[in-house]
Amino acid sequence: MELKLGDKIRQRRKQMGLTLKELAGDRVTAAQISAVEKGKCRPSPGLLQYIAERLNVDVEYFTLSDEEKARKQFKEIYGIALKLYKEGKYDEALKKINKAESILQLLNDEQKGCFYYIQGNCFYEKGDFNTSFDLLIKAQSYYIKTRKKEITADIYIKIGNSLFNTHKQNMALGYYLNAYRFIDEDMDSDIKARILFDLALCYLSLKRLNLAREFLDKAVEFIKQKQWPKKERFLPGIEMIRGAIDRETNQIKESLIRFNEAFERYKRDGDVTGMGRARNNAALCLWDIGDMEKSVKYFREAIDYKVISGDCTLIDTYLNLVEAYKEMGNIEGAINALNEAEEKMIKQNNESGLIKVFLAKFQYHSELKEYDRAEIYAFIALDYIQKQGDIKEESKLYMKLSEMYRAAGDEKSAVDYIVKARSITL
Incomplete structure (x- = not known):
């Protein structure tokens, strides 16, 4: 009262x-x-x-009433947190917005949505996509009540991106399509372009190339017709998707040209994140045509750019580099790259990245039949996976352990881990 x-x-x-x-x-x-x-x-x-x-x-x-005071206080907190977020100070932004938790129940739906939206975006930029997903879902549950189309569509995009970055493309597609439903003539051009672009990218990742081309063409046509300040930033991304489609259809040389063109566009724009991703994709093309030395060189350049930009896909380029070294028979290079990746992930406090590193080390030592060492890395990865509560990944790792034990001649352990894998997915 x-x-x-x-x-x-x-x-x-x-x-x-x-x-x-x-x-x-x-x-x-x-x-x-x-x-x-x-x-x-x-x-x-x-x-x-x-x-x-x-x-x-x-x-x-x-x-003022308690609600009025809380809402006024939140505006001040949110304004500062948003500024910190835009400056890339994600931990500081989280610390600031978390101060509003004690007054959360007194806020209106839009403010509650803002609270979770800032949190979700910060965790997204930090590469913690699982936490980002959970928070953005909460933001969406409040924003949808406000009937504000643009912000609701934007949240659907961000939720989709969180899922996409954890390799849950089918689920991501659903959220992108939800965002697509909100498109109308009055929608902000940047949001509309992002929806079309992300749909093209998602369909590409699902190997549904016709739909990828369809939405990419829609994005290109829309960008040609409309004028808005940020439109130029989509152009290198369009080249990236076209390059990826070319690579999927074995037009490797054309793909390489597109990725290099995208790199130059990103370079002109000063987009270091884009430069890293374009270099990574160009390296894959060079690998495809057998130019391993240049491929490794490009992977290394991509890593340098991604370290500078703090790109959440850094670990994926490291793993590409590891595989390239293995292809070349450079065992020392592969091990060094894995160790370097581990150091970077620890420095970034990136648990998802560390899981990938330890799984890669597990796989690598399994291939070398160094089963004792492989087992150690598997259990380290398992510890992180269980902390994240990812039952699907836990089950997959149990199956891989079963395969390893069977290869090592330990049939009992092999069977035990098959049972474990099945029991947690029932």
Whole structure:
């Protein structure tokens, strides 16, 4: 129940340990303060200002409802958190927005959505896509009540991206299509282009090339027709998707040309993240045509760019490099790349990346029939996987352990891990 003005004054006075006389000071009497607290008289604006100053609060502390105060406080917190987020200070932004948790229940739906939206975006940029997904789902549940199409569509895109980056493309597609439903003539051009672009990319990853081309063509046509400040940033991405489609259809030389063109566009734009991804894809093309030396060189360049930009796909390029070294028979290079990747993931506190590193080490030592070492890395990976609660990945690892034990001649352990894999997925 909302306290009355007098009750608020009394409550604040007692919090500060003041008597009526101490609060009254030399300007009014204790009796006057008592009358105000009991609701027998309403203080003038001047007296209320005096009381507020004596109690070290703003006048609004007494005049606004709890909800009004909370919502005003949130606006200030959110504004600072958003600024920190845009500056790339994600931990600081999280620390700031988390201060609003105590007043969350007093906020309106849009503000609750903002609270989870900032959190979700920060974790997304930090590469923690599972946490990002959970928080953005909460944001979406509040924003959808506001009937604000653009922000709701934007959240669907971000949820889709979180899923896409954890290799859950089919689920991601559903969210991209949900965002697509909101497209209309009045939608912000940048959001509309992103929806079309992400749909093309998702269909590409699912090997549904006709649909990938269809949505890419829609994106290109839309970008040609519309003028808005950020449109140029989509152009290298279009080359990237075209290059990927070419590679999927074994047009490797054409693909390499497109990735190199994308790299130059990203370079002109100063987009280091894009430069890293374009170099990685070009390296894959060079691998396809058998130019392993240049492929390794490009993977190394991609890693350098991704380290600079803090790209969440850094680990994937490291793993590509490892496989390239293995293809060349360069065992030392592969091991060094894995160890380097592990150091980078630890430095970034990237648990998802560490899982990939330890799984790669497990696989590598299994292939070398160094089963004892492989087992160690498998159990380290398992520990991280269980912390994340990823039952599907846990089951897959049990199956791989079963295969390893069978190869090592330990049939009992092989059977035990098959049973474990099946039991957790029932």
